[in-house]
Amino acid sequence: MITYQIVFEGAIISSATFDKADFTPEVLTCVDQSGTIDRVISATDNDYQSVKQAAIDSNILRKIPKDCYLLPGFTDLHIHAPQWPQAGLALDKPLNEWLNTYTFPLESKFKNLEFAEKVYQNLVAELLANGTTTGLYFGSIHTDANLILAKICGYLGQRAFIGKVVMDNPEQTPDYYRDASSEVALSETEVFIQQMLDLHQQTGADITPVITPRFVPSCTEETLRGLGQLAQQYDLPIQSHCSESLWEDQYAIDHFKLRDAQVLDKYGLLTDKAVMAHGTQLSDTDLTLFEQRQTSLAHCPISNAYFGNSVMRVNEVITKNINVGLGTDISGGFSLSIYRNMQQAIMSSQMLQDSGQKQARLSAANAFYLATIGGADALHINSGQIKVGFKADLQIVQDQYFAVSSNEPQEIFERLVYHTNKENIKQVYVSGKLVHNNLGENNGK
Structure with missing residues (x-):
């Protein structure tokens, strides 16, 4: 027996x-x-x-x-770990102001490793207490702080997928908080990958490095290309934002003459191991591309109510055989509870249907699927x-x-x-x- x-x-x-x-x-x-x-x-x-x-x-x-x-247990597909101290703050501000006045200054503080350890210890414990057994994390640009997050996840027992955030475009990122150059961004990403793999080997912690361009506007073309190559070289998951807002979509069109999803695909960042957050502005053509690449989406219903300019068409996306899970998007979303995000997903879908989108409503069973099977499938883990x-x-x-x-x-x-x-x-x-x-x-x- x-x-x-x-x-x-x-x-x-x-x-x-x-x-x-x-x-x-x-x-x-x-x-x-x-x-x-x-x-x-x-x-x-x-x-x-x-x-x-x-x-x-x-x-x-x-x-x-x-x-x-x-x-x-639940899988949270979109957590900005260094934003936890500002959860619920300044959500009445436009996205650009929210990022530059609040978010980037906060994330820059994570070069202080004592501060990072204090925040991450609290964050991971709170996520576990709310039933989140697997987290997909954006870290900060700081390799050492991201490794502290990985060690805490391992010590507290949460399965974690963690990315060193990459942002090197001087036109869209502040001088006090960006990778110094494309070369630095890519070399630091590779150092982080290798140290994460070593940490996993040494401790047995269930942790995985993730390729993490913040989003198309924050990265130069050279960096996007290099990140796609690293993802292929190490066979790693990828995470970013895609078509979160009207502004983000328009930026890609103005600067690349391509849609946001097409830019990511051009540089090898839409794969069957990729998870793209939000997707409120995805077109039918974008969805076809996501289906072809078998790329998953992280639906962040609370955050999208503030910054998404729309509601993701979850039912329609599911019918196109695109996998969808849930993300809290701390701190664009104020709550790290997946339960709270399930509730908001249902409410937002009802408002979407009331605005004219046919068969948009989600049920409790639909939301529960996203929180469990959808999230686990996105990360290719036998969980949920x-x-x-x-x-x-x-x-x-x-x-x-x-x-x-x-x-x-x-x-x-x-x-x-x-x-x-x-x-x-x-x-x-x-x-x-x-x-x-x-x-x-x-x-x-």
């Missing part, structure tokens, strides 16, 4: 398809020593009781309370589902209205999507390891 790391007993909720979330009331979810789900055993299976008893005897059974449910062979990235969530509301499965599910906050997330696991505990020392089993 396989020796398990932990066995959960209780109800599970897991996305099955874009339109459907499955609710299973009584199962054993068995996690092996590698942190992978080895079996999901129904109460009607012949060996349910024997496996349960063996788990009790080994002191590894985690019984989920009746008012709690086991859900997959409670299913055999998938990583045991899990959260135990309490239904705070269990005693007074309907206990029909669909209504429980929708209630969790709309009402869950940090206090309701009782435990979080990454690859079967407990990384957040809101139950107290004696209540972990």
